[in-house]
Amino acid sequence: MDDLTGRVRAFAEERDWQQFHTPKNLAMALAGEVGELIAEFQWLTPEQSAAVMADPDAGSRVRAEIGDVMIYLTRLADVLGIDLVETALTKLEDSARRYPIEQARGSAAKR
Amino acid sequence: MDDLTGRVRAFAEERDWQQFHTPKNLAMALAGEVGELIAEFQWLTPEQSAAVMADPDAGSRVRAEIGDVMIYLTRLADVLGIDLVETALTKLEDSARRYPIEQARGSAAKR
Amino acid sequence: MDDLTGRVRAFAEERDWQQFHTPKNLAMALAGEVGELIAEFQWLTPEQSAAVMADPDAGSRVRAEIGDVMIYLTRLADVLGIDLVETALTKLEDSARRYPIEQARGSAAKR
Amino acid sequence: MDDLTGRVRAFAEERDWQQFHTPKNLAMALAGEVGELIAEFQWLTPEQSAAVMADPDAGSRVRAEIGDVMIYLTRLADVLGIDLVETALTKLEDSARRYPIEQARGSAAKR
Structure with a gap:
């Protein structure tokens, strides 16, 4: 993960793209890519979505x-100085408190 | 990273949420969270967005x-059987070929 | 529709919010709201999503x-000087040419 | 607006696409298109975004x-049985109550 962070940073710096990489712009770029990802699943049934990686074309688009x-x-x-894995682990602990196993089991209510 | 994957999986399994976690539904949940993230930046100037972590309230919302x-x-x-870091590294190599340093330097064109 | 456009404009101008309403910021605000909309549907089965308006709470959230x-x-x-209805009609005509009825019927392929 | 609704419906029905047009799937398709829209603005400065329609290529992509x-x-x-314009007008009245002109003027706080 640290290696990835360093390589992504080097990729941007070599191209002098730091000027474009404000948090605002990067949040937009992230949303744009998530839009492309969601488009891969929009017309699939739940079952088809579960089997998407078995289709070479769709699977390779989803992977990309x-x-x-x-x-x-x-x-x-x-750019924000946030450790991605550590922040996700902390948030997961918060969620564990908000959704105690006994009450949350099997329920999608108000997640 | 492997630890995070395992903990997120355990979190879902303990709550019997695998039934909701189709790739289609998870892509939607991802898009919903990205929507909340982008909302944190929508009215900020580029400069304000670069300083967002210095604001304790906004910074903690962005982190969450x-x-x-x-x-x-x-x-x-x-769920898709994809290694997140490896896939990002592979995609970064593709991008390095598509955006050679000399041509791409300083340009946001058609990224 | 013209009435709505005028009222939304007045709403923004009365609050002196034009300064925030660049196309970039408005596209982000739109994405944020779509994120909230998609979150209403993320854990629903296709069938549950089709019946969402019959649930008073979920229906009123979706409507909002x-x-x-x-x-x-x-x-x-x-703000962009685009006529929403006219632009959608023009785009629909384009789509009608790209997806001729005979070939497109019943197929979700590459829409 | 009623004309647009009718034409979009006919477009879908002629192609037998009602089967794909659950609210869940349509919310995903909407999010995918908003992702493409936001990608048009992601690297633009606020000023460039305000002038985007003056660029024939970018302007025509944004319009599409x-x-x-x-x-x-x-x-x-x-599909949900919602009147788009009426619902937006109702929501705008709610917002007018939540953001009284005097307090909201010139402030982007917690919108």
Whole structure:
């Protein structure tokens, strides 16, 4: 993960793209890539979506979009000085308190 | 990163939420969280967005949203059988070929 | 529709919010609202989503989100000098040419 | 607006696409189109975004994306039985109460 952060940063700096990489712009780029990812799933049934990686074409598009989303999320976190994995772990602990296992089991209510 | 993947998976399984976690639904949840993240930046100038972490309230909201985005992205990749870091590195190499340093330097054109 | 455009414009001008209403910021606000809308549907089955308006709570949340999305889309189009209905009709004619009825019937392929 | 709703509906029915047009799927399609729209603005400065329609290429892409967003929003509202303009007007009245002119003037706080 640290290696990825460093490589994404080097990629941007080599191209002198830091000027474009404000948090605002990177959040937009992230949203744009998530839009492309969601488009891959929009007409699929839940079952088809679960089998998407078995289709070589769709699977490779999904993989590429996931890669793009991760790149922009990594870059955004780096620019903000946020440790992505640590922040996700902290948030997961918060969620564990908000959704105690006994009450939350099997329910999608108000997540 | 592997630890995060495992913990997110355990979090879902303990609550019997696998039934909701189709790739289609997780892509939607990811998009919903990215929508909350982008809302934090929508009225900020580029300069204000660059300083967002210096504001304790906004900074902590941004951190929480980044955490949520990372959690759903990790879960989606796990359900799809995709290695998030490896896939991002592969995509970054593709991008390096598509945007050679000399031509891409300083230009936002058609990225 | 013209009435809506005028009222949304007046709403912004009375609050001196034109300064925030660049197309860039409005596109972000639109994306944020669409994120809230999509969150209403993320854990629903296709069947549950089709019946969402029969649930008073969920139905009223969906209605409010649709309203917000329409407000920002109307404002964005106004700021850009675009006629929303006319532009949609023109785009629909393009789509009719790209997806001839005979070939497109019943197929979600590459829409 | 009623004409647009009817034409979008006919477009879908002629192609037998009602089967794909659940509210869930249409919300995803809307999010995908908004992602394409936001991508048009992501690297622009606020000033460049305000002048985007003066650029023939970018302007025509923005117009096309706005058209797509409006088409899916119209279709989603139709499938849900929601009157788009009326719902936006109602929501605007709510917002007028939540953001009284005197307090809200010139402030982007917590919108």
